[in-house]
Amino acid sequence: MFKLILSAVATALFASSVQAFTGDATFFFPGLGACGRTNTNSDLIVALNPVEYARGANCFRSIDVHYQGKSVRATVVDLCPSCADGSIDLSPAAFDRLAPESVGRLHGVQWNFV
16 A cells, blocks of 8 residues: 555656746758758657757657647757747647648747656
8 A cells, every 4th residue: 555655646746847848839841950860841840949958968859749729749859049948949740730830930839848
């Protein structure tokens, strides 16, 4: 019984420690990214701002992106040097899961590392 309670507490603590980020989302046309992988517009990928990119420490990690009830999971493959803290740059395929490209910029997007 004690192990079960301890496991439940540890799970709750881990789940509550997930850091969420909020910022804008734009889209870019990928090629060879800063993480060293070549990607296409149809890949579900993301470029992070310099702070969260962390000099490549977050390359190939997945993030969940949420906007107005829609979400997409994308893989970090690039750096967005012009993105503000908390903001991200998505591939067209990832952006399209949240809104039409004609919108251009999404304000108040929330995302977190998976």
